Amino acid sequence: MPVIAYRTYRCVLLVLLVMYCFEHIMLVAYAQSLEALRALIDSRAAAIEQKMIQWRRDFHQYPELSNREVRTSRIVAEHLRKLGFEVRTGIAHTGVVGILRGGKPGPVVALRADMDALPVVEQVNVPFASKVRSTYNGQEVGVMHACGHDAHTAILMAVAEILASMKANIQGIVKFIFQPAEEGAPEGEEGGAELMIKQGVLENPAPEAIFGLHVFSGIESGNITFRPGPTMAAVDFLRIVIKGRQTHGAKPWVGIDPIVVSSQVIMGLQTIESRQVDVTKEPSIITIGTMQGGVRNNIIPDSVEMTGTIRTYDEDMQEQIHKRIKRTSQYIAQASGATADVYIRKQYPATVNHDALTAKMAPTLQRVAGQRNVSLSPKQTGSEDFSFYQKKIPGMFFFLGVTPKDQLATAAPNHSPLFYIDESALIVGVRALAHLVLDYAALSTGAPQE
Ligand SMILES: [Zn+2]
Numbered sequence: 242m243p244v245i246a247y248r249t250y251r252c253v254l255l256v257l258l259v260m261y262c263f264e265h266i267m268l269v270a271y272a273q274s275l276e277a278l279r280a281l282i283d284s285r286a287a288a289i290e291q292k293m294i295q296w297r298r299d300f301h302q303y304p305e306l307s308n309r310e311v312r313t314s315r316i317v318a319e320h321l322r323k324l325g326f327e328v329r330t331g332i333a334h335t336g337v338v339g340i341l342r343g344g345k346p347g348p349v350v351a352l353r354a355d356m357d358a359l360p361v362v363e364q365v366n367v368p369f370a371s372k373v374r375s376t377y378n379g380q381e382v383g384v385m386h387a388c389g390h391d392a393h394t395a396i397l398m399a400v401a402e403i404l405a406s407m408k409a410n411i412q413g414i415v416k417f418i419f420q421p422a423e424e425g426a427p428e429g430e431e432g433g434a435e436l437m438i439k440q441g442v443l444e445n446p447a448p449e450a451i452f453g454l455h456v457f458s459g460i461e462s463g464n465i466t467f468r469p470g471p472t473m474a475a476v477d478f479l480r481i482v483i484k485g486r487q488t489h490g491a492k493p494w495v496g497i498d499p500i501v502v503s504s505q506v507i508m509g510l511q512t513i514e515s516r517q518v519d520v521t522k523e524p525s526i527i528t529i530g531t532m533q534g535g536v537r538n539n540i541i542p543d544s545v546e547m548t549g550t551i552r553t554y555d556e557d558m559q560e561q562i563h564k565r566i567k568r569t570s571q572y573i574a575q576a577s578g579a580t581a582d583v584y585i586r587k588q589y590p591a592t593v594n595h596d597a598l599t600a601k602m603a604p605t606l607q608r609v610a611g612q613r614n615v616s617l618s619p620k621q622t623g624s625e626d627f628s629f630y631q632k633k634i635p636g637m638f639f640f641l642g643v644t645p646k647d648q649l650a651t652a653a654p655n656h657s658p659l660f661y662i663d664e665s666a667l668i669v670g671v672r673a674l675a676h677l678v679l680d681y682a683a684l685s686t687g688a689p690q691e
């Protein structure tokens with residue numbers, strides 16, 4: 242090798258070595274700074290914990306029904322404005338979005354909390370129990386945060402405050418979504434995640450991933466559970482009207498008895514799940530919840546109306562099941578000379594956690610809650626309108642346990658008038674969401690993990 246070429250070769254090697262060392266030093270420094278930021282999140286979460294619990298108690302004491310979250314959203318918007326966020330209000334009626342622009346380049350990530358309460362009369366014996374009454378679909382009702390959305394709102398307010406305090410070190414943009422009407426808009430109104438998306442919540446700036454959590458009764462306080470893929474069911478509303486012909490209860494052959502036909506239809510519907518769809522693929526449920534017909538014991542009525550709910554996890558199966566519900570109802574009715582009008586309305590799609598995102602972020606949740614306190618969630622047959630965001634962008638939804646260990650066997654479920662939250666668990670939710678933002682940005686800008 243000529244001397245000059247050899248020198249150039251050595252020179253190049255040296256430059257490469259220096260570059261490698263420099264990059265290594267930078268990566269180590271970055272990893273250390275990432276560690277420092279994580280530690281900072283944890284200490285700020287501890288510092289803000291009591292304030293967050295007070296927010297939660299205040300929301301709990303003054304709950305608001307879906308699409309009526311006026312006070313709650315005002316408090317949220319004021320909080321975000323004080324933090325210096327760009328704040329948008331009035332989205333999907335009472336929705337609030339806060340935008341935190343970090344000091345460093347990086348991805349746009351969204352965090353979502355829901356704000357609405359339920360028409361339930363609270364029976365929990367706490368000093369901040371709700372005494373609020375309101376009207377729901379024309380009925381006078383009590384109002385209670387029986388699903389824990391008060392906690393979700395307070396947790397996300399705390400995350401906003403923590404991340405705002407370290408804004409200069411945040412990579413990218415964090416979009417805080419405070420959503421109304423997760424439990425469903427009142428009759429005749431639109432609302433919830435679907436309307437938020439229609440009104441542009443996933444645009445300008447467009448998040449590339451979204452995270453959300455739900456406090457869950459029956460999971461030990463501070464534990465986190467989640468699963469990749471289908472996690473919560475799709476929900477569809479079902480109404481079937483069987484029309485027969487009214488007659489005397491003593492002379493059924495003169496008319497067509499819709500009560501007997503309805504009973505046959507109900508039994509027939511149960512064979513769809515057990516006999517007609519592939520049970521090894523995903524589970525499904527068809528439930529008839531109401532059945533109304535007739536006014537007197539000895540009159541066979543003209544018609545019977547049934548309403549119910551359909552739960553599925555797979556869109557193909559959902560379509561199949563809808564078709565089979567129609568076919569089963571109509572042919573069974575026809576066999577007796579009756580007719581069946583079947584009406585199905587899709588409510589929420591299945592909550593499906595994005596596989597790659599879930600795999601990527603699982604270590605974060607394990608680190609935050611502790612390896613032993615994170616487990617695979619079973620599929621939930623309940624539904625969540627977080628699913629609408631997940632249909633647009635990769636999303637991850639996880640459950641946070643809020644039941645003390647000694648009460649696991651007896652704890653009232655979400656939506657019960659006795660639903661209770663162990664507030665000491667909420668800080669885990671705050672840390673989890675804040676760490677997810679930090680780690681997601683670090684991972685997508687190529688920084689090392691651990
Ligand atoms: Zn709920």
Ligand SMILES: [Zn+2]
Binds near residue numbers: 388389390423455
């Ligand atoms: Zn809920």
